[in-house]
Amino acid sequence: MKKVLVLGAGQLARMMQLAGTPLNLDVKALDVSSNKVVHPITPEHIYGDLAAGIIHADVITAEFEHVAHDILDQCQQSGKLFPKSEAIKIGGDRRLEKALLESCNTANAKHYFVNSKEDFDKAISYLSLPIIFKTALEGYDGKGQWRLKVAADAEAIWQEMADFLNASTTTVKQGIVAEQMVPFDREISLVGVRRVNGDVAVYPLTENHHTNGILTVSVAAPINTKLQEQAGTVFKALSDKLNYVGVMAIEFFQVGNQLLVNEIAPRVHNSGHWTQQGADTCQFENHLRAICDLPLGSTALVRPTAMVNIIGEDTIPDEVLAIASVSVHWYNKGKRAGRKMGHINVSGEHELQLAQRLQSLADILCPKAFPDLNDFAKNYL
Ligand code: ATP
Ligand code: MG
Ligand code: MG
Incomplete structure (x- = not known):
């Protein structure tokens, strides 16, 4: 059983743990604020601290890019960190990120x-x-x-x-x-994965909607193939340049037929949560496969799927679960305004059905908590 240590004990570590169990991967998390190795689900203290975690783990990864550099440096020295610290640091510093984009001649604001x-x-x-x-x-x-x-x-x-x-x-x-400020037509993102041998697989583009800078809805449905190719080329260029291993997300602004990179995330990403039920292999499993040097799983779209974030709320009406092809994922976090508390995935056999189900969801959920979902579902229908 390969042992994986995730730097950060939030929802992304939790979902990696859930995806890793069937593969017989043992996923633990480092709570970076308390410096304790914890169970990503409960999250009870299991043993020791970072130093013990580094010794114990076969592979180390991060669930967010804002990890203190001394922690990243220690992990890098062990030779077990994927992606490597350089890539994580670039994702955590917009100046380095811009320099990377410029060095790859990638269009950005x-x-x-x-x-x-x-x-x-x-x-x-x-x-x-x-x-x-x-x-x-x-x-x-x-x-x-x-x-x-x-x-x-x-x-x-x-x-x-x-x-x-x-x-x-x-x-x-x-x-x-x-x-x-980019007068974009819409925001889209690409989640992709790269293995150490250079194999790359990318998911279908996702259309994203933000409210006050925070992601609220992501939709994965067949999209313009030219844009998909353009985004795939950017993913390949950036991930090759970094010799990247694992899942990486790229956020884009679409302006006409052109994609400008907004930012990159050197990790599994909120706009990839839909893959849990809309893709052959979810992003969490593919990240684990990549960092454990296993063959990558298919990133094909199974059916159109949307993800709705639950922000600042710790309950939703039970009737949500009565809508066909809906699944709810809670993160077991304390309630706080503006905090991502969970998400809902919903699929349809085709886009119209997805739109109808999104509308049913909007009708049930409290409009105060989900002000944009209703507008979104109506526009989408
Ligand atoms: P994330 O949670 O995705 O990491 P962040 O705090 O790093 O978010 P950005 O993604 O840079 O922030 O910006 C958040 C949102 O603000 C974007 O998704 C977009 O809606 C808007 N935004 C950011 N930069 C620009 C820009 N140059 N032009 C127009 N809108 C922008
Ligand atoms: Mg962003
Ligand atoms: Mg960001």
């Missing part, structure tokens, strides 16, 4: 790095309004972002960012990346 008021002023003249400012480190779920729409707000936004930078205590120096 025009940007400028900001560390001072002088840079801030230069960014505004180099880019044009509206501009989105993002913290270089630690951002997720749309946190650590400022949107500058009108010049009159510039001073106030700079003050907030300057205060933020001054208060920052990160070991790597914090900074800001200013990005041109």
Whole structure:
């Protein structure tokens, strides 16, 4: 039984554990805040700390990119970390991420790095309004972002960012990346997987809907083959460049026929949760296969499937389970506003049926908690 240690003990480690069990993989998690090796489901303390976990594990991976560098470095030294620390660090620092995209000639939003008021002023003249400012480190779920729409707000936004930078205590120096706001037609993402021998498999593109920077709905249904090819080429270029091993997600903005990379995630990804019931092999299993150097599983779409995030709620009506082809996945996390608490997957034999089931879901779920689902389902029908 191969032993896998996941850095981070959240829902992604939990779902890796659930996917790994049938393959006889022993998946444990390191709670990085308490430095304890825990069971990813319960999550009770099993034994020791990071040092013990590194010795015990055959393979180490991460469920998020914001892992402290000293932890990543220790894991890297053991030779057991996949993907390697460099890839995880790039995913956790937007400056390194932009440098990677530039080095692969991958289209992305025009940007400028900001560390001072002088840079801030230069960014505004180099880019044009509206501009989105993002913290270089630690951002997720749309946190650590400022949107500058009108010049009159510039001073106030700079003050907030300057205060933020001054208060920052990160070991790597914090900074800001200013990005041109992209007038995208839609947001899509590609989840793919690469094995150490260079084998690559990618899932069908997923269309994503965000509310206040946080993912709410992802839909996987057959999509334009040209875009699928374009995204596949980007995945191959970036993952080859990094000699990547495991699942990686790439978020794109679609503008006409062109894809611009928004960001990459060096891990299993929320926009890939639909694969649990919509694909031949789910992303969690494929990630484990890749890092354990096993043959990759088919990434083919079985049937159109959507994923709806449950955000800040710890219950939903039981009738949800009465809708055909619905499955509910809770993460066993404490309730907190804006927190991803679970998700719902729903499939249809064809897109119309999927849309009808999404509408049934929207009708049952509290409209306050899922304000966009109703609009989304109506548009989709
Ligand atoms: P995640 O949880 O996906 O890691 P994050 O906090 O890293 O999110 P981003 O993905 O960079 O943040 O941004 C969150 C959302 O904000 C995007 O999905 C998109 O809706 C919007 N956004 C970000 N950058 C831009 C941009 N340059 N132009 C237009 N919209 C943007
Ligand atoms: Mg991100
Ligand atoms: Mg994102």
